[in-house]
Amino acid sequence: MTPHDAPDPRTGAAVKAADRAHVFHSWSAQGLIDPLAVAGAEGSYFWDYDGNRYLDFTSGLVFTNIGYQHPKVVAAIQEQAGKLATFAPAFAVEARSEAARLIAERTPGDLDKIFFTNGGAEAVENAIRLARLHTGRHKVLSAFRSYHGATAQAINLTGDPRRWASDTGSAGVVRFWAPFLYRSPFYSTTEAEECARALTHLEDTIAFEGPAGIAAIILETVPGTAGIMTPPPGYLAGVREICDRYGIVLVLDEVMSGFGRTGSWFAADLYGVTPDLMTFAKGVNSGYVPLGGVAISAEIAATFDKRPFPGGLTYSGHPLACAAAVATINVMEDEGVVGHAAHIGATVLEPGLRELAERHPSVGEVRGTGVFWALELVKSRETREPLVPYNASGADAAPMAAFGAACKKNGLWPFINMNRTHVVPPCNVSEAEAKEGLAVLDAALAVADEYTT
Incomplete structure (x- = not known):
């Protein structure tokens, strides 16, 4: 299946059913998860069987440094x-x-x-x-x-x-x-x-x-x-x-x-x-x-x-x-991927993330280098209290869950850990793709801002 193929929800449902019946997932309470059934991936994107495409700002688990299916x-x-x-x-x-x-x-x-x-x-x-x-x-x-x-x-x-x-x-x-x-x-x-x-x-x-x-x-x-x-x-x-x-x-x-x-x-x-x-x-x-x-x-x-x-x-x-x-x-x-990662970091990601931080009170700190960045999300910039408690789960983690849902709704798959979102796209992410991701983060951070004090 490619992004141009017709959606195939029936196959997606079968893939998910087999997963839920037989696959034991890492770091998860098995009865509380709902894995996305992935139909394919290419470059900086992947897509599901319902026709939804996501810009992957996680690089898998920070490993697809040259994107999918090179x-x-x-x-x-x-x-x-x-x-x-x-x-x-x-x-x-x-x-x-x-x-x-x-x-x-x-x-x-x-x-x-x-x-x-x-x-x-x-x-x-x-x-x-x-x-x-x-x-x-x-x-x-x-x-x-x-x-x-x-x-x-x-x-x-x-x-x-x-x-x-x-x-x-x-x-x-x-x-x-x-x-x-x-x-x-x-x-x-x-x-x-x-x-x-x-x-x-x-x-x-x-x-x-x-x-x-x-x-x-x-x-x-x-x-x-x-x-x-x-x-x-x-x-x-x-x-x-x-x-x-x-x-x-x-x-x-x-x-x-x-x-x-x-x-x-x-x-x-x-x-x-x-x-x-x-x-x-x-x-x-x-x-x-x-x-x-x-x-x-x-x-x-x-x-x-x-x-x-x-x-x-x-x-x-x-x-x-x-x-x-x-x-x-x-x-x-x-393909000059290492130099490209440095360039994208210095000219697109860093200035873009710092500009977001200026406008969103939920962003406490921006830090990183290359295509390796983190936004520290907080309830208050003055006290630096994290947006969610350390190692939060369930209702305590709701603000970060709402932020993540907003990202996904607009076609961005985010990397979320505790009170942070990491910006870790492939090292060969294009300037246009990086800016696309920043725009989605902008909208999602407005959701996180609702939880600030």
């Missing part, structure tokens, strides 16, 4: 399937080798060895395993405002409330406050104060936990689901210096922020910081086939030159996924 990536998957659809990870396979080479060429510093996983959570699991084995230490520090995945170790490293139900295996995990000036835990009034106080807090945490027992600090370079809080100048460099001083491995999680999302290949490039390990997934192949991985420094890789790494996955470096990655990276290079 013909060159689809063709690469088809070609690879005809040549070698699958093969065990212990062998050298062309698609796997080429994907690793292209990724390593773009990672900062000497992160030249790539361990492939099936997604971001497994990348985090293996990064932490690498750090612990390399250092011989056990503790890992992570930020409260963070999300690192839903597998056993990754969910316990996560800071947001999705951790709570599974918070039974947190041995060795220590959480700390990362900088966030708008809701500063350090009572800061400037970025410089927030940076200095956050670094002091981190170093104090290390001192009281015992630096000799700390294997790693893991940070999302720019936190994603937790709110797209770009770190203040000097913060990541300060964390790098602390890690060097205490022999702690710095892990940067670029699962969401990597591969053009911030207007650079990796967000670490914006801050001039090279981690010891970097996790990636999502945008590496625009989510067309599940793929993630860990980029590993020369020093940590050398630890396992004569010593086996005790980890692996049946589908590590799956040929179809790697072929999709090769095609995606080449498309991003050939």
Whole structure:
């Protein structure tokens, strides 16, 4: 079905009925959800069987960095399937080798060895395993405002409330406050104060936990689901210096922020910081086939030159996924997608979102970079009280539900988390599409304004 085909509600009803009968959805109370039956997608849009088309300001789950159904990536998957659809990870396979080479060429510093996983959570699991084995230490520090995945170790490293139900295996995990000036835990009034106080807090945490027992600090370079809080100048460099001083491995999680999302290949490039390990997934192949991985420094890789790494996955470096990655990276290079993301962010999204903030009292803060933005919605700009309570559900979440419904009514699919809406379209979103989305947000924010005081 294409956007030009006639609506087919009967097929849509059958798709939804089968879903409701047999599909168990993530992060959901199964009896309370009503999934949209999707008929197709192309570029920055998707559509349902009733003929409704939506501009996707979520990029799936922030992974369709080059949009849906890019013909060159689809063709690469088809070609690879005809040549070698699958093969065990212990062998050298062309698609796997080429994907690793292209990724390593773009990672900062000497992160030249790539361990492939099936997604971001497994990348985090293996990064932490690498750090612990390399250092011989056990503790890992992570930020409260963070999300690192839903597998056993990754969910316990996560800071947001999705951790709570599974918070039974947190041995060795220590959480700390990362900088966030708008809701500063350090009572800061400037970025410089927030940076200095956050670094002091981190170093104090290390001192009281015992630096000799700390294997790693893991940070999302720019936190994603937790709110797209770009770190203040000097913060990541300060964390790098602390890690060097205490022999702690710095892990940067670029699962969401990597591969053009911030207007650079990796967000670490914006801050001039090279981690010891970097996790990636999502945008590496625009989510067309599940793929993630860990980029590993020369020093940590050398630890396992004569010593086996005790980890692996049946589908590590799956040929179809790697072929999709090769095609995606080449498309991003050939079509200037990374530069385009920076341009759209600087010339359309940032000025457009800031203009909306001036006119809508529900917008407390605009923050982000590239095609990675968040609007913090509040009841009052003066008190900064969130539009809905932290981790709200049911009736408490009604204001954000009303905002989301207004977006969808006008053909925009929004990314909503707690009291925020994230503006995360594909990295190759056109100027016209970006402006279309801003216009819909303008109308929906008028609905949010009704809940302000």
